[in-house]
Amino acid sequence: MSRRRAATSLATGLVLVVIAPIVWWITQPTPAGQTVSDVNAAAAVELASPTPMFSGAPGSVGSSSTTTSSAAPSPAAQSAAAEPTAPIAADPPVATAPTVPASAVPVVPAVPAPAVPVQIALPSLGIDAAIIPVGVDADGQLEIPGDVSTVGWYRFGPAPGAGTGSAVVTGHVDDVNQGVGVFGRIGNLVPGDAVTVTDAGGVARNFTVLSREEWNKSEAPLDRLFDRAGEPRLVLITCGGAFDDSTLGYDDNIAITAVPTAG
């Protein structure tokens, strides 16, 4: 074997050793999460209810015993005559003060809900995806559909088309096993873009993108995004920002707020 051949062999081997990692590095898939600029964020804030949720005073509400200072019946009562209150139905009811018939009082009036959403179209991104209802996972976080080609509607909140509140639709930006998700590029939506949500009854509702926002997850205004009161709106949420390899999660959330299209 000639020296030249040996030298060529050595050079080829070294080139392979150098080139292979470079090619590998270049072809590594990158996290799909976007980093976008906020657009029209103030408008989205204005849609929220002033007090996003009912806040009781849990600190001072204890068990009944804490408010009962003398709940025990008196002995006299125990020994009282057994005749119940004389039921006299014939007498006209007294009406000396403003009264309300107790039996006619509903506790909480129910608002008829729109049908369950089943399909969402984002024509400016070429997206047309199925929607499934989702709730929360075991950690109390929003449940995201396992299939990245499907998005989820938060079923405990308003449905798209409800008279009030924020209807939330979410989807994976990407998945470690499935690649880029159908919501991977919603950060490209800009005010004016159209969104159409179709419900199980076949009714299509059109929305117009109003704003685009991104926050670090620790600062995402979840109470506003999941607000069940305030102006009717549609909120699309996914992940964005830098990808953290140690947690296999993204640092940010991106939300698109859309409002019912006029007319």
Added chain:
Amino acid sequence: MRRLTAATAVGTLAIATALFGATAASAADTAEVYVVHGIPDTPVDVYVNGALTLDDFQPETVAGPLDLPAGSYDVAITAPDAADDSSPILTATADLVGGNSYSLVAHLDANGAPTITPYANDISTISAGQTRLVVRHDAAAPAVDIRANGAVVLAGVTNPKEGVLNIPAATVSADVVLAGTDTVAIGPASLELAEGSATYVHAVGSAADGTLTLVTFTIAGLHSAPGGVPAGTGPADTAVPMIALIALLTLGLGIATVGGRRLFLDRSL
């Protein structure tokens, strides 16, 4: 006429008209009060601070919420034909703390005597996806267990205690059994436990008279947002590129080693 006293919370006269149908939201300086009638077969009138507030209040119904300024109130329950509250069946005084929610339950005690029990309603916010179930033993009956879908969820509840559960929202089949037994006292009843709502279930009536039943009301709007939106787990991660990389590196090292060794040997010859 029997007369029982209980300290509790309840309503006022001037506001009596505007109170019903109010939402759960209340300002910090008012309290909301639900009135539950759990005494069988006995319609009553309810007077608050001397004014007729609930006229001909029917058994096994709920009135409210009454939205009342914080303060102390005198409550009297009379026969439905009473001209005023001078001859009450039951009386109670109520100290209402603003921002709180109360239930005032007229019911039978464990021995069958009418009484009034006040309860503070837990209206703290509920975690996303959860519901709150509050069960109150307000019946002339011994200790009971509360079962949901056949499983005991609250054990050994005695009159007038309450048990509170925060559980995933669902429609459950609930029944009441004598404590430690499978002897059904009430139910089963289908309870739709809505997410973000608190359902207050009152077991009322008398076991001896066969009048046991459930009286419920719901407070909605206690929901909260999910804890986060974990909508991404990173780029698709397959082993193929890594395997190819290792194969190429091995091949490259092999070739280089062979060539290098030849060169070295040639030189040394």
